[in-house]
Amino acid sequence: MSENVYLPIPPPTRASALPELTKSQTKMQQEVQHHFEDPTYAPADSEKALMDAEKMWLSYECILRYLRASKWNVDTAIQRLEDTLKWRREYGVYDTLTADLVEPEAVTGKQILLGFDTKSHPGLYLIPSRQNTTEATRQVQFTVWMLERCIDLMPPGVESLDLLINYADKAKNPSFGTARAVLNILQSHYPERLALALILNVPFLLNAFFKLITPFVDPITREKMKFNPRVIEDGIFTPDMVMSQWWGGNCNFEYDHDKYWPALVSLCKERTERWTTTWQKMGGKVGLKESEYKIGTPDTTPDLSEKLASAPAPAPDAILDPALST
Structure with a gap:
């Protein structure tokens, strides 16, 4: 039996080439970039x-x-980007939305960022039975904060994440309003970010709830939803990268807030600070490639490596997703 794991698993470091664009697509990308430059x-x-x-x-x-x-419509893409820029400012993504603000939502481990699938998408576990608050606004803020941390842990060449949702143990259903708020944020301001939504133990009443919100879910997103998957047998995760509890892996993760939370916050902070420094050295402008400013930055520093020492190493054969289409 493997030892218990209490800390986030460090991200894989391998990079992948970006997909080649057609001449038309290259022109569209340049048009959008020029608008914001x-x-x-x-x-x-x-x-x-x-x-x-x-x-x-x-x-x-x-x-x-x-x-x-936006189906390669330049005007639509520009409008959606402008809408998200405005939303990110108003929502406080860069200032108000802090670890301190959302930490009360995190103490029970109802959302856990742990491990990477075989394509190096980070896995975000949602465990509704551990719901500990009633403040819908901060619950949504916590979800957004965790989405941002998933992005912080994406290796070069990876743009999307997996949601692993378990409705066992008398899970509490989110309100219809809260569910719609989260869906609206995901679809409007985090396009192309969902790889898979893996859902276990959906009870009858919750199945009815899913049917209720399905009309509000983008059809492409619906195709990414898999109910009661066998994530190891289906080749989605390797055993060392998925929890043993509920999901059948051999990663014996145990949520200890005092250990996990500061390690996650520190790991993400270290990565984003290094990326920002590299981005600035590259010119600090619109349109620089994430894959380039992420490459060459180690995933642990001497100070951080000690905190991550007890976490298992990432799978050596992890393959990055080179292009994430809708």
């Missing part, structure tokens, strides 16, 4: 120019994600 550009209803964090977010890959989600 304008030094006079500011998000709608604001006189404040783009911050460095916003320019970094407007990466080459980000523009392509929005173009794919």
Whole structure:
């Protein structure tokens, strides 16, 4: 029996080449990038120019994600990007949405970021039976904060994540309003970010709930939902990268908030700070490639490696997803 795991698993480090674009697609990407490169550009209803964090977010890959989600319509992609820039400011993604703000939601381990599938997508576990609060606003904020941390842990060449949802142990259903709020944020402001939604133990009443919200779920997203999957037998995860509890792996993860939470926060902070430094050295502008500013930055530093020492190593044969289509 493997020893218990209490900390996040460090991300794989291998990179993958970006997909080649057609001449038409390249022109579209350049059109969108040029729109946001304008030094006079500011998000709608604001006189404040783009911050460095916003320019970094407007990466080459980000523009392509929005173009794919917009069916390669330049005007639609630009409008959606502008809407998300405005939303990220108003929602406080860069300032208000902090670890301290959402930590009360995290103490029971109802959302856990752990491991990577065979294509190196990070796995975000949702365990509704561990629901510990009633404040819907902060619950949604916590979900957004965890989505951002998933992005922090994506290796070069990976753009999407897996949701692993278990409704066992008398799980509490989210309210219809909360579910719609999360879906709206995901579909509007995190396009092309979902690889798979893996769902276990859906009771009869919850099945009815899924049917209720299905009309509000994008058809492409619906295709990514898999109910009662066998994640190891189906080749989605290797045993060392998935929890033994409920999911049948051999990763004996035990949630200890005092161990897990600071390690996750520190790991993500270290990575984003190093990426930002590299991005700035590359010119610090709109349209730089995530895959380039992430390459060559080690996933652990001497200070952080000690914190991660008890976490199992990532699968050596992990294959990165080279292109994530809708």
